[in-house]
Amino acid sequence: MKRLVVLGGGESGVGAALLGKQKGYEVFVSDKGAISKKYKEVLLNNKIDFEEKQHTESKILNADVVVKSPGIPDTVALIVKLKENLIPVISEIEFAAKYTSANIISITGSNGKTTTTLLLHHILKNAGLDVGIAGNIGDSFAQQVAEQSYENYVLELSSFQLDGIEDFNSHIAILTNITPDHLDRYEYDFNKYVASKFRITKNQKETDYLIFDADDEAINNWLKENKTSAKLVPFSLEKELEYGAYVKDNNMIININKEKINMPLSTLSVKGKHNTKNAMAATMAAQLLKVRRQAIKESLEDFEGVEHRLENVAKVKGVAFINDSKATNVNATYYALECMDKTTIWIVGGVDKGNDYNDLLPLVREKVKAIVCLGLDNEKIKNTFENVVDIIVETAGAEEAVKVSQKLAERGEAVLLSPCCASFDLFENYEDRGRQFKNAVRSL
Structure with a gap:
């Protein structure tokens, strides 16, 4: 029986533990802090072994695979030791993806990712697709793979979650923008942070899509110097694009397949330039998933926005x-x-x-x-x-x-x-x- 050790007893950790148990692993959860009552009850009800307020090395270094919480930096002594012992340390996203054949749309970026994720989920759900929402938002991806097995998932992914992937891939990846953030985790080197975001496309194939902000300097520089196999799908507020999304005469214009979409900005429920970009990204992803133009327009008009965001x-x-x-x-x-x-x-x-x-x-x-x-x-x-x-x-x-x-x-x-x-x-x-x-x- 393979041993799965989960570091961190929060939403993603407990989700990974539940999926691991379902897939026949011997599971142990270890949290350096206290585990909240809500998650402790889940672990106890499912008879999953755990410890809190400590990491007992002898119970961790015998793992076949370790899933670590995105909040734990790679530089922590315990993680360094695990890697020296050649024990794979992955994210919950990587672990869960192995057990689903669902269509995955993942979204990263310094800003706008939550709005884009919620907006795309709203469009797909309204259009009748069987779709879950997870990652940095909502219930853990691993738990949903264990309990619900949706046909599609919209995942909001942080750079920390992407740092822990190896084989994970999304059919559609969205990169909203890259601006300096979390530099304390990347040795104050912006290029390392950019590379981390672009891990979202590392396993993409020719049949996959990368939707990106063509006005973003950091994204453009990376694309000039590096290759991705995915088909590039740009959006812009600054230039008209032959292929992609742009704005002209206060209309959002989307031209990526036979169904061209033309929508007045005044009808979008979310306001501001950044939200126009979020709407473009979500719309193109929905179109690539064959959602009808009319269904997309209706969802863009009645989307409620995000709590704590303007x-x-x-x-x-x-x-x-x-x-x-x-x-x-x-x-x-x-x-x-x-x-x-x-x-x-x-x-x-x-x-x-x-x-x-x-x-x-x-x-x-x-x-x-x-x-x-x-x-x-x-x-x-x-x-x-x-x-x-x-x-x-x-x-x-x-x-x-x-x-x-x-x-x-x-x-x-x-x-x-x-x-x-x-x-x-x-x-x-x-x-x-x-x-x-x-x-x-x-x-x-």
């Missing part, structure tokens, strides 16, 4: 409060500020992942009247913006940040939470940060 929370005394807690890097915040059409009080800060805020200066100068810092260390934010914004205030939590912002804002202005940073200094995660912000707004 989400309108409430208007209080004429001031709009907007929750963009999902903006954990500079590029995401750039999009948010670009979409603002009112004078803005900007709430920013958290755990800096090597951010360069200079790209934001022109937008901040044009739109932001005050900055409210929401993080433990705000020196870099203050140093970057003190010459373009008169008011910079430091706060110690969501409630205080909202109250201060309300005092600073006048009727007709907006308060935007778009932190640009990870949330782990004051919050559990970006969802927790967004919920605390919304609760604070509602109790004003």
Whole structure:
């Protein structure tokens, strides 16, 4: 009996354990931290052996295969030791893919991947396809392969998940964009991060497709210097394409097969340039899966958008409060500020992942009247913006940040939470940060 060791007892780890048990492995789950009550119950109910708050090496180094949580860096001593012992260390995505013959559409990128994933899933589901959604979102891919076996999966994949693949392949891969993010995991080398994203196409064949942003410098540079077997399917806001998707006269035009799609941007339910790109990518993937033009258009018109992503929370005394807690890097915040059409009080800060805020200066100068810092260390934010914004205030939590912002804002202005940073200094995660912000707004 082969031994599967799973490192990390969260959503992806417990999913991998369930699939491993179903496929006849002897399974052991090990988490350096505490395993939450919800996941512990699943492990106990399924009689899966586990430990928490420690990694017992003797129980791990005897594995035939190790599935590790995307949150564990490759540089950790235990992972280095496993690799020295030639024990394969893979991601849950790689492990689960071996056990499904489903059609896989996977989506990666620094920004836009959640919206694109949810939008594509919405289109395919409405069109009657048997489709699951997994990866960085929803229930674990491995658990769904074990319990549901959909015919199609839309997977949102982070660079960390892609780092752990060997043979995994997607029939359609979407690369939304690549901007500096998570550089702390890639030795502050942007090229290593880019290479990590492009692992999404490493096993693609001539019969597969790579949908990509043709306006993105990092993507174009990689494609000039490297080869992929997949058919390239570009989208652009800057140029008209003979093959692919582009914008002309405020219409989104998609021309990749006999059914040309022409749709006014005003009818899209998601707004902003970045969302036009997300809609182009999702639409082309749906077309390649033979979804009818009319079905795609209807889904693009009624899609609801993503919580914590430019989400309108409430208007209080004429001031709009907007929750963009999902903006954990500079590029995401750039999009948010670009979409603002009112004078803005900007709430920013958290755990800096090597951010360069200079790209934001022109937008901040044009739109932001005050900055409210929401993080433990705000020196870099203050140093970057003190010459373009008169008011910079430091706060110690969501409630205080909202109250201060309300005092600073006048009727007709907006308060935007778009932190640009990870949330782990004051919050559990970006969802927790967004919920605390919304609760604070509602109790004003």
